[in-house]
Each structure stands twice: as C-alpha cells, then as structure tokens.
Amino acid sequence: MKYIVVCLALFSFAGLFSQDGTGKILPKEIQIKTAILPVPKGSSTDTMVYGYNENGGLVVLREGTSNMVCLADDPNKEGISVSCYSKKLEPFMKRGRELRSQGKDVMEIREIRGNEISQGTLDMPREPSMMYVYYGTDADYDATTGELANGQFRYVIYIPYATTESTGLPDKPHAKGMPWLMDPGTHRAHIMVGPN
Template identity: 45%
Template sequence: MKLHILAIVFTGILISCNSSDKTTTIKEESPDTETIVANESNTKDKQLKPIDTDEALIATALMSAPEESRANCKVIGYNMTGEFVTLREGDNQFIVLADDPKKDGFNAACYHKDLEPFMARGRTLKAEGKNYKEVFDIREAEMKAGKLKIPNGATLHIYYGKKTTYDPETSKVEDARLRYVVYMPWATAESTGLPEKPYAANHPWIMNPGTHRAHIMISPVPEDKE
C-alpha cells in the first residue's frame, strides 16, 4: 500500500515538473514575439519620408482632391526653392494648392477653379503685408462692389496635419485629415437652417454668417475614432 502511495506521489511530481517546463518555455518565447512586432512597426515607420521634393509636394497636395479627379488637377504653390509657380498643369474643374514647405505642419487645398480669382486676391493682399482682418475687409468691399465673386456652392477641400512626412507608395501624409468648405456668400443660420457652431463632432455648421465669406464647414471624424 505504501509503495502504491509513493508511486502516485512520484507521478504527481513528474507531471508538475513537466508543466513548469512548458510554462517557462512559453514565457521565454514572448520576447521573440514582441521583437517581431516591434520590427514590423519599425519597418512601417521607415516607409515614411520627408516632403522634400517638388514631386512630393505635388503627390501629397493631390490627396486633397477627390480621388477620381486627381489625374487632371492643376497644381500650384511654392516649390522647394520658395517660388510660387505652377507645379503641374491640369484641365479639369479643380485647382490644387500645395503645402508651403517653409511653414510648420502640412496644409494643402483643392478648390473649384471659379474660386481662383478670390484665392489669388487673398494671396496678393497677404504678399503686400495685409493681416487677416485687412484681407477680409478688402475682399468683402470688393465683393459688394462687384469687383470680386465667390460662386455660390463652390467647394474647398483642405488636407492638413501637424506632421510633414508621407508614404511614397500611397502619397498619404502622416496623421493628416480632411475638412470641407462649401461657400455660400451672405448666407446666415436663418437662411440655411444650420447652426453657427457644430452641435457635435462631424456636424456641419455655418461660419462667417452674413458676410461675403459665409460657408458651411464639414469636419469629418477621423476613421480611427469612428
């Protein structure tokens, strides 16, 4: 009987040792798994490059345009040497304004070509040293006098973010996102039924109501926060 009890105890010890060895093996494999994940993450990070060529400026700026229109958009903006030029010719309804490489962060825009006189006037006034309020007031006066026009319903797409690196394979800028503007000169909250501030994230609202620059703002929630 005693021998039988000893055999049972001995068998239990063996099982316990084997289980301990297996647990140890699993734990020892964990760092290797973490290393693989880390290496994959680092590889992904290494795909990102700085926007430091005219070609990169064009590619990233086009991300502000509707995908089906990008092939034929005209692209304008500052090149890498600081000159404001036509970076690429185009023949559809959109003009794309590339990011200014000398400014912090990233900001590119795509707008209907009928907005170009209004946009160009703003760039001219800024180049003359006018501040935001002066530019606003001058263009408002010119709109009222019929010297300048913003087509009702003309759109502006803005692609922006704090970082200036991008994926050359997709042309996406790191952490950049889109927001949209629909111009409706002189519109108000009363005439549109829209609030003057968003009720919640992703809600449209009207900005600069009652002025020449009245517009509907639409700021989509980033995909990773939906």
C-alpha cells in the same frame, strides 16, 4: 571670431531645414502628389497645382483642365496641410494670396475682398463652391513618397451671404463633425464640416 560667426550662421540656417521637413522645399513631383491627396478619386490627373519653387515662391507646378485647383503644403508652417478647391473660387483665393504678399493682415484682407466683391470688381461665385482640406502631423508625413498617414479631412462649402436662417445651420457646431455656418451673412459665409 569670424569663424564663430560663420558657424553660428550655418547652424541657424540648418535650423530652417529641420529633420521634420519644415522649411525644406520638396521636389515638384512630391509636392504635387501630396497636394492632390484631397481630390476625390478619379479627378486628380488633370488638376492644377500650386507649389513652391527652390526660392520658396508660390508658383504653378502643374497646369490643369479639371474644375479643381490644389495648393501644396507650405514648407514654412508646422504640420502638413493641403487643399483643393473649385476653380470658380480661384479669383477670390488668388486675391487673398496677392494681398498677403503685400503684407496685409487677415482682417485687412477680409475687408478689401469684401469691398471688391460688393463693388463687382472681384468675382465670387454665388452658388455653393467646395474646398477640401487634408491635414496631419509632420511625424505622419513621408517626404520621400508624398504620403500622409492618419490625415483628416475638413470640408468647406462657400455659400456667400448665407445666414443661419436661410440654411437652418447653427453658427457653432453642437457635436463633433457636424456641419455649421461660419461667417454667416458675409461674402465669406461657408459651411464647415470638421473631422469626425
């Protein structure tokens, strides 16, 4: 009976590391190579990169001096998604990660960060700040090289407290790939530009 239980446990554990790479922690160099895919050409060599250690914890894989911070793909989520954002957004992003690690849900995180920004205890840039997201499927990802074929970009420009009136942007896209304003009037207001 013990043998059967051990076998079942091993099969369950093996399922965490499926062939498509989900759940597998990739080597540091591969994580970095994939994480910086969204960075505009010529500015990726000194970009700070967060990724995952062998225990699955989020850590700094590479320090950087540029004005960008990149996040490696989360190995526990389906598909490939990496993002790079303005270093000015780091306090806001870091606080979100802290609250998530405490078990807070999306709405709680929004409320807490919003309150902290309005109280002046959490920095959020008032000028527009850029985030680049590059994503695709596990089937199109080569975990040995860090390359993603057929990836798509989504651009996010944080512009806190902007409204549809102040920007002239709609709050929903009217055509594929057009810019629109999400969460208007809030600390999270941002211009979304989806894939074409």
